[in-house]
Amino acid sequence: MAQEKATFAGGCFWCMVEPFDEQEGIIDISSGYTGGKTEHPSYKEVISGDTGHVEAVQITFESDMFSYKKLLELIWQQIDPTDAGGQFKDRGEFYRTVIFYHNETQKEQAIQSKKDLSESGRFSKPIVTEILPALPFFEAEQYHQDFYKKNAFRYALYKRGSGREEFKRMHWPKDRSHLRVSLGDMQYHVTQENGTEPPFENEYWNNTKEGLYVDVVSGEPLFTSKDQYDSGCGWPSFTKPVMDASVKERYDLSHKSTRVEVRSREGDSHLGHVFTDGPGPKGLRYCINSAALRFIPKERLEAEGYGDFLILFNSRK
Structure with missing residues (x-):
């Protein structure tokens, strides 16, 4: 090189x-x-x-x-x-x-x-x-x-x-106009306007199926059901992303209290926030909007080009 x-x-x-x-x-x-x-x-x-x-x-x-x-x-x-x-x-x-x-x-x-x-x-x-x-x-x-x-x-x-x-x-505004066509109103509001969907009234907050969550905009892998748990908050909660490089975090100063925002690495979609009140060795809770995610069931991973991630479900926790 x-x-x-x-x-x-x-x-x-x-x-x-x-x-x-x-x-x-x-x-x-x-x-x-x-x-x-x-x-x-x-x-x-x-x-x-x-x-x-x-x-x-x-x-x-x-x-x-x-x-x-x-x-x-x-x-x-x-x-x-x-x-x-x-x-x-x-x-x-x-x-x-x-x-x-x-x-x-x-x-x-x-x-x-x-x-x-x-x-x-x-x-x-x-x-x-x-x-x-x-x-x-x-x-x-x-x-x-x-x-x-x-x-x-x-x-x-x-x-x-x-x-x-x-x-x-x-x-240098980003041209995101094409996403108005491909995304629903809530998906656009969450991912492009840093919005938040209602708790308990979203698609994946209580999902129990095995599979992979990807960015609804870019399709990049973000989280898996292996790391999802019921935090009681009404949004999908995860102990960690599927890979450390999957997401980027930055301080969100738009709220009365300081929070750490979570965004997708490639698509730059707003996903949610990460808090320090979760289980696991790092004590993290990734609180993510369902509208920012697309869920791919384990049995569909190979067909949709995510076959490499099957290893996560074939191994023991």
């Missing part, structure tokens, strides 16, 4: 790791500083504005699996490329946006990508993101690395308050 490096400055580097970290073909992401005049600067030195550095991320990727063009498409969706004075609520030269190229091919692709965005009419103001040759990259302090994983709640508060997500939804 051919490995390359890509370096992007997009404002606070806390928010520039998560979007790339979830992509197949990304080997490593480091938060750090580049573009300045001193070596190994500290965070305090950089934000003082005296060193000339910007906060940035350096990505090592397998270009055969995830091309540099795809990285460019993704970076534009994370930033406000029309803002020369910083990013969102983070102001200052050290928060400006820059695409640092590592070779001539990257330079050409970056220039063309910027030109295409300018001509697309997506933004009414000029694109001011700079395209510059890569300079020495210095890793930031350890507490800045993978901040969104190590400090999930603080990260969620920061990201919400920064205005970054709201800007992204405004300028």
Whole structure:
């Protein structure tokens, strides 16, 4: 596999790791500083504005699996490329946006990508993101690395308050219109509008059949009946997903009390929430909306292309 490096400055580097970290073909992401005049600067030195550095991320990727063009498409969706004075609520030269190229091919692709965005009419103001040759990259302090994983709640508060997500939804809305046809009203409300169906009035809350639950939108495997139990809450409850990588979790700050939302990894469907009052060694209760799920009985798994999961039902608990 051919490995390359890509370096992007997009404002606070806390928010520039998560979007790339979830992509197949990304080997490593480091938060750090580049573009300045001193070596190994500290965070305090950089934000003082005296060193000339910007906060940035350096990505090592397998270009055969995830091309540099795809990285460019993704970076534009994370930033406000029309803002020369910083990013969102983070102001200052050290928060400006820059695409640092590592070779001539990257330079050409970056220039063309910027030109295409300018001509697309997506933004009414000029694109001011700079395209510059890569300079020495210095890793930031350890507490800045993978901040969104190590400090999930603080990260969620920061990201919400920064205005970054709201800007992204405004300028890069996901086209989910086709799902209006394929999903029922409640399925759409739950998966696409982060809704919640009524307890005890949904399809699977008391299901006792053996089988696999998949995302009603994408079909990706999520939970099995082997891990389902009656929690008394009125929604399907599970002690764990079928695989750790099946779902992604993030803090939900839209409710009066802080909750951890559960979403499908590939389909990005809202599924429900996970709580710490469940049975089992980890004490977790995945409280999931039936409307987000499609149940495939054990005897139908092979016919529907999920034959690999039969092993879960042929082995002892």
